[in-house]
Amino acid sequence: MNNINRSQITTLVLLVLTGLVVLLPRVESGAEGANINHIGDSAWYAVVTLTTVGYGGKAPVTPTGKVIGVTFVLASLGVLGLLIGQIGEAITSYRERRRLGHHGYEGRGHIVVMGWNRLTRDVVHQLLETERDLVVISDTQSDVDEMHETFDTDQVFPLYAQYNDFETLAFGNLKASKRIMVGIEDDTTTLLSMLNLKRKLPDANFVVDAEHENLIQTFQGAGVEHAVSTDWVASTVVAGLIFEPDAADFIRDLLTADPQGSGDGTDIQEYRITPNHTFDGQRYGDVFETLVRDHDIVPIALVKKQDDTSELIRLPKDDVRLEAEDYIIVVLHESQEARLEHDVFGVPQGTLD
Amino acid sequence: MIEQFDNHIVVIGWNDFSRKVIDQLVIVDNQVAVVTENPDATSEIEEYFGTDLVEAHFTHFNSFNGFEPVNIERCRKVFINLETDHRELQAVLELQAEYGHDLEIDVVIENEDLEETFRVAGTSYTVSPDSISSKVVASHVFEEDVGTLSTELLRATEANSDCEFQQYRLLEGHSHVGQTYGDLFWRLKREYNTILLGVSRPQPDGSRQLHRLPDHDLELQAGDYAIVITHGEHEEQIVNWFGIDEGITHAEKFDSV
Numbered sequence: 001m002n003n004i005n006r007s008q009i010t011t012l013v014l015l016v017l018t019g020l021v022v023l024l025p026r027v028e029s030g031a032e033g034a035n036i037n038h039i040g041d042s043a044w045y046a047v048v049t050l051t052t053v054g055y056g057g058k059a060p061v062t063p064t065g066k067v068i069g070v071t072f073v074l075a076s077l078g079v080l081g082l083l084i085g086q087i088g089e090a091i092t093s094y095r096e097r098r099r100l101g102h103h104g105y106e107g108r109g110h111i112v113v114m115g116w117n118r119l120t121r122d123v124v125h126q127l128l129e130t131e132r133d134l135v136v137i138s139d140t141q142s143d144v145d146e147m148h149e150t151f152d153t154d155q156v157f158p159l160y161a162q163y164n165d166f167e168t169l170a171f172g173n174l175k176a177s178k179r180i181m182v183g184i185e186d187d188t189t190t191l192l193s194m195l196n197l198k199r200k201l202p203d204a205n206f207v208v209d210a211e212h213e214n215l216i217q218t219f220q221g222a223g224v225e226h227a228v229s230t231d232w233v234a235s236t237v238v239a240g241l242i243f244e245p246d247a248a249d250f251i252r253d254l255l256t257a258d259p260q261g262s263g264d265g266t267d268i269q270e271y272r273i274t275p276n277h278t279f280d281g282q283r284y285g286d287v288f289e290t291l292v293r294d295h296d297i298v299p300i301a302l303v304k305k306q307d308d309t310s311e312l313i314r315l316p317k318d319d320v321r322l323e324a325e326d327y328i329i330v331v332l333h334e335s336q337e338a339r340l341e342h343d344v345f346g347v348p349q350g351t352l353d
Numbered sequence: 354m355i356e357q358f359d360n361h362i363v364v365i366g367w368n369d370f371s372r373k374v375i376d377q378l379v380i381v382d383n384q385v386a387v388v389t390e391n392p393d394a395t396s397e398i399e400e401y402f403g404t405d406l407v408e409a410h411f412t413h414f415n416s417f418n419g420f421e422p423v424n425i426e427r428c429r430k431v432f433i434n435l436e437t438d439h440r441e442l443q444a445v446l447e448l449q450a451e452y453g454h455d456l457e458i459d460v461v462i463e464n465e466d467l468e469e470t471f472r473v474a475g476t477s478y479t480v481s482p483d484s485i486s487s488k489v490v491a492s493h494v495f496e497e498d499v500g501t502l503s504t505e506l507l508r509a510t511e512a513n514s515d516c517e518f519q520q521y522r523l524l525e526g527h528s529h530v531g532q533t534y535g536d537l538f539w540r541l542k543r544e545y546n547t548i549l550l551g552v553s554r555p556q557p558d559g560s561r562q563l564h565r566l567p568d569h570d571l572e573l574q575a576g577d578y579a580i581v582i583t584h585g586e587h588e589e590q591i592v593n594w595f596g597i598d599e600g601i602t603h604a605e606k607f608d609s610v
Contacts, residue, residue, distance in 0.1 A: 111494055118463075118465075118483045119483040119486060119487050119490070122483055122491075132495065179494050179495070181493075207493040207500075209490050213373070226501070228490050228504070231369065231370055233482065233485055234370070234480055235374045235377065237485055238432065238461060240377075240507070241480065242362055242378060242429075243383065244520050246551075246561060246563050246580055247518040249478065251506055251507065268499050270499050288542075296566070298548060298566065303498045310498065312498055312502065314584065315546050317546065329502060331550060332566070350495040351496055
């Protein structure tokens with residue numbers, strides 16, 4: 001029985017019962033010993049009977065009234081079940097909507113990850129370290145189930161949506177996100193989704209994982225800030241491991257997260273120079289010495305941010321001056337990460353803040 | 354001729370990924386023997402690369418022996434890139450059984466959970482594309498400049514302004530043999546604006562141990578490799594200073610330590 005039929009039947013039944021509630025006092029009125037004399041009495045009798053309570057205080061005395069009473073009794077078998085069923089369905093439907101994320105995410109400044117596969121799984125695990133809220137979108141319900149089982153939903157908001165259904169995607173509050181990472185496995189689907197999203201969200205900041213390197217420029221032309229080809233990254237590391245294995249192994253260590261948090265590896269991170277920080281106004285050469293000698297970390301680049309543009313200076317010369325809102329990129333042992341945020345820079349790593 | 358290749362790379366398995374790897378190996382003049390079980394691929398490979406550095410050989414992969422025609426016993430490294438992790442593991446085990454455990458094998462795997470399995474099986478390096486790419490992608494999301502820089506560091510230097518990871522061997526008699534890591538660190542920084550990030554030290558068993566950001570009082574030895582980040586514009590000066598080209602030396606595999 002489909003939903004439309006069930007709804008129509010329910011409405012019909014309610015109409016009939018309502019009609020009988022109206023009719024009953026008219027039939028009973030004036031009869032000897034009658035105690036259902038107006039609609040209030042009739043409604044009370046109907047509720048008591050339909051809910052199977054049966055106080056017995058009100059009852060029909062006329063033959064027609066008794067027929068109506070029998071109808072209420074028989075109906076009680078179905079009405080209560082129907083009502084309980086409807087309530088149960090509403091609760092289940094509500095819980096299902098919440099599980100699928102269709103009650104909507106209301107936060108702001110979060111990161112959105114579209115696509116659920118091996119790569120995006122790894123990306124999400126790494127982004128969890130940033131303590132940013134994440135909205136993770138998949139077009140497969142079983143993926144959403146997996147996310148609920150795997151992640152603490154305080155930090156990860158799973159959303160079931162088709163990648164081109166903007167109405168459902170809107171539950172992820174994409175407009176208020178800080179960055180949207182698109183990692184759908186098929187490049188064609190990724191490109192189409194990107195183009196649609198870019199039309200709806202022209203100011204959004206996108207990062208895309210593309211399977212084929214030759215589409216990188218296409219994505220960039222479509223307005224993607226950063227497009228990464230998995231194959232290109234991996235093939236370059238492989239070639240490096242053959243030709244310069246130790247250098248390549250070092251890069252691989254820098255590029256591979258340490259999800260177990262053993263602290264044994266090295267990492268590459270960037271930190272913002274806040275206004276009035278001791279480094280603000282200092283020569284890069286002096287800051288370099290301080291960080292190496294006093295903190296055992298090695299700066300390798302500087303980023304000067306002005307308005308909407310930024311300049312990445314690789315291996316800056318010593319006489320470059322650091323300014324507030326610059327970012328410094330460093331290589332360090334992972335075990336020092338916590339200390340850097342609290343004792344050296346006073347801000348968490350990254351550029352999202 | 355492929356059977357005369359020496360100190361070359363043997364690539365087992367031909368697909369788009371193999372092509373990308375070989376593209377980069379050829380840039381730095383490595384000889385590459387490509388072994389494929391697709392007979393039509395051999396001419397495609399040789400036409401695509403169009404250089405004597407790359408030759409292709411057809412054979413069935415029912416078992417992983419019979420690679421003498423590509424002179425596998427004189428190769429520097431074997432790179433395995435087959436359709437499934439299962440087949441690759443089979444290839445690793447059979448190649449080592451046939452050609453000995455000295456054979457250096459790198460492999461690309463789909464399931465990163467199998468990295469340890471392959472390491473135990475005897476591979477030198479196991480690469481999971483998703484594992485590496487996920488970091489680059491994640492960096493672009495929350496540390497976009499790190500993402501940009503990481504991507505650059507992965508490229509071979511094409512223009513002098515690029516930044517590159519390199520490794521240079523400390524030759525016997527070099528001025529910094531017997532000096533400390535800290536001495537070398539500050540010398541490279543001050544004279545060449547080049548950053549020393551680690552040292553790779555040969556071990557008695559032929560392997561190398563990589564010391565990342567070691568203590569500055571680590572004493573350097575002849576045969577150590579200095580891992581540096583440098584600008585392409587300084588490369589010539591760095592090469593002259595170390596007295597050797599970047600990378601592991603071509604004779605490295607067959608020399609004693």
